[in-house]
Amino acid sequence: xxxxxxxxxxxxxxxxxxxxxxxxxxxxxxxxxxxxxxxxxxxxxxxxxxxxxxxxxxxxxxxxxxxxxxxxxxxxxxxxxxxxxxxxxxxxxxxxxxxxxxxxxxxxxxxxxxxxxxxxxxxxxxxxxxxxxxxxxxxxxxxxxxxxxxxxxxxxxxxxxxxxxxxxxxxxxxxxxxxxxxxxxxxxxxxxxxxxxxxxxxxxxxxxxxxxxxxxxxxxxxxxxxxxxxxxxxxxxxxxxxxxxxxxxxxxxxxxxxxxxxxxxxxxxxxxxxxxxxxxxxxxxxxxxxxxxxxxxxxxxxxxxxxxxxxxxxxxxxxxxxxxxxxxxxxxxxxxxxxxxxxxxxxxxxxxxxxxxxxxxxxxxxxxxxxxxxxxxxxxxxxxxxxxxxxxxxxxxxxxxxxxxxxxxxxxxxxxxxxxxxxxxxxxxxxxxxxxxxxxxxxxx
Numbered sequence: 001x002x003x004x005x006x007x008x009x010x011x012x013x014x015x016x017x018x019x020x021x022x023x024x025x026x027x028x029x030x031x032x033x034x035x036x037x038x039x040x041x042x043x044x045x046x047x048x049x050x051x052x053x054x055x056x057x058x059x060x061x062x063x064x065x066x067x068x069x070x071x072x073x074x075x076x077x078x079x080x081x082x083x084x085x086x087x088x089x090x091x092x093x094x095x096x097x098x099x100x101x102x103x104x105x106x107x108x109x110x111x112x113x114x115x116x117x118x119x120x121x122x123x124x125x126x127x128x129x130x131x132x133x134x135x136x137x138x139x140x141x142x143x144x145x146x147x148x149x150x151x152x153x154x155x156x157x158x159x160x161x162x163x164x165x166x167x168x169x170x171x172x173x174x175x176x177x178x179x180x181x182x183x184x185x186x187x188x189x190x191x192x193x194x195x196x197x198x199x200x201x202x203x204x205x206x207x208x209x210x211x212x213x214x215x216x217x218x219x220x221x222x223x224x225x226x227x228x229x230x231x232x233x234x235x236x237x238x239x240x241x242x243x244x245x246x247x248x249x250x251x252x253x254x255x256x257x258x259x260x261x262x263x264x265x266x267x268x269x270x271x272x273x274x275x276x277x278x279x280x281x282x283x284x285x286x287x288x289x290x291x292x293x294x295x296x297x298x299x300x301x302x303x304x305x306x307x308x309x310x311x312x313x314x315x316x317x318x319x320x321x322x323x324x325x326x327x328x329x330x331x332x333x334x335x336x337x338x339x340x341x342x343x344x345x346x347x348x349x350x351x352x353x354x355x356x357x358x359x360x361x362x363x364x365x366x367x368x369x370x371x372x373x374x375x376x377x378x379x380x381x382x383x384x385x386x387x388x389x390x391x392x393x394x395x396x397x398x399x400x401x402x403x404x405x406x407x408x409x410x411x412x413x414x415x416x417x418x419x420x421x422x423x424x425x426x427x428x429x430x431x432x433x434x435x436x437x438x439x440x441x442x443x444x445x
Contacts, residue, residue: 012348019355020348026136027344030078035128036095037070039234040115046230047114050221054114062108069102092121118206118213122332126203126246129340130236133254134200136347143354144192144261150361151185154178158366162440163280164374164381171378173385174443177280177366184268188261195257199237203246204230208331210241244332248325255346259318262311262350265357269304269311272360276301279370284363303360310353317346375439380412385437386421393426414438 008014025031045063048055077098085094096116103112116124159178164171204227205211214223224240231238239246275281283299321343325336383402390398405420406412421434 010345012345012352016348016352019352022139023136023344023348023351026132026139027347029082030073030075031132032128032341033078033081033091033095034070034073035132036092036124037073037099038131039124039127040095040099041066041070042234043119043230044111044115044117046226046233047117050226052218052221054111058111062106065106066102066108069099090121092116092124095124118211118217120207120244122245123204123206125337125340127231127234127236129343130200130202130246130251131234133251133343134235137200140347140351141192141196143351143358144188147265147354147358148185148188148192150358151181151188154361154364155182155185161366161368161371162375162443163371164378164439171381173381174375174439176443177371180271184264184271187264191257191261191264195254195261198253198257199250200254201239201246201250202231202234202236203239203242205240205242207244209243243328243330245328245336248336252322252326255318255322258347258350259315259322262315262318262353265353266308266311266315269308269357269360272364273301273304273308276304278374279367280374282365282367283360284365286363301360303356303363307353307356307360310349310356314346314349314353317342317349321346372440379414379417379439380406381439382417382437382442383412385442386417386434389430389434390424390426393430395424395426 005014005017008017012020044066048058048060048063081094081098084097085091088094088097099115100109100112103109103115155178157178158181159176161177162174163177163180165175166172203209206213211223211227214221214226227240228238237250239250272281276283283301285299321339324339328336383406387398387402390401395401405416418435421431424431424434
């Protein structure tokens with residue numbers, strides 16, 4: 001059941017294993033089996049609680065003993081389930097038989113046929129997988145909150161640093177470095193709020209979603225209400241009505257939102273990469289780290305590049321999942337089954353990407369000398385400010401005046417602007433107002 005990281009085909013089980021090892025608790029084959037066990041056993045216990053005739057002699061003290069089947073689930077148990085699956089050629093049926101074997105050891109054989117009673121495998125899968133996602137989300141939330149916190153720290157640290165902005169790659173009205181980081185922090189926070197509002201849904205309705213078997217066996221029970229209560233017990237929301245499978249619309253929403261947050265982080269990665277290339281940021285040097293196999297001087301922005309690659313790959317898979325999963329022929333085809341087994345892949349690459357971005361941000365060293373130098377060399381950007389004040393003062397065609405000034409001079413510096421202002425037919429007070437404008441203070445709010 002184990003595999004050497006050197007022999008793994010996927011990098012998330014090989015090269016990157018140490019970065020996402022915690023995720024195997026939610027998305028590995030062993031984890032899926034454990035969640036299936038949990039659903040089967042909690043369903044069985046819920047059946048005992050509705051006082052069916054068959055459970056009048058059920059000892060409630062046994063609940064904890066049978067819960068230990070999933071609570072104490074270990075590697076040997078997982079191997080046993082996989083051995084059973086070799087005979088059944090059906091993964092969920094293997095789980096059912098595994099539990100029945102455990103019931104024999106607990107001397108509960110007479111209740112065994114109420115394991116998986118009236119269910120189809122998708123009642124288990126479409127409840128187990130949402131549970132794994134629900135349990136994973138606090139881990140994801142902690143990483144996003146860590147990133148938000150790091151960005152908030154940078155917003156404060158860089159709040160007073162004026163910086164040349166670039167629109168279309170060209171010098172534009174100055175901004176502040178802290179504000180530019182704040183843009184990304186705010187975007188992530190807003191989408192994170194949306195993420196937290198998306199329900200995690202399960203399906204629990206039998207072979208075609210109508211609870212046929214349940215109703216025929218015990219027509220006096222309100223099985224729809226039972227299913228709702230069972231979902232609440234597991235802190236999930238029930239999808240009803242459904243076909244044999246969950247319709248996955250909320251799961252698609254979740255993946256789309258994770259993709260959107262990844263896209264914002266991608267945008268941040270690219271901007272920070274660009275600022276490093278402009279020498280606005282330098283990076284803390286790790287003594288034994290090599291930037292290039294040929295060029296000893298290189299300190300590359302590899303963390304942002306690594307994050308960009310991982311998040312781009314994750315988004316491609318999220319895009320596929322959110323487009324594919326909600327589509328199934330008639331009451332069910334099997335295409336969702338194999339696809340669902342891959343949800344841990346984009347999630348793993350997402351976590352790797354977030355961790356790489358965090359690592360890159362923590363290595364940044366702001367180069368204020370270079371930032372100020374760029375502002376000093378680009379007095380041209382105050383043209384907007386001057387023409388705006390001249391508009392206010394009623395000067396004729398101020399935009400055109402500044403256009404002629406800034407486009408017809410090879411070097412527009414402070415002296416050029418001072419000469420221009422001196423010749424304007426405006427009051428001395430306004431002239432002083434214009435002369436006080438510099439690339440360092442023309443930064444808005």
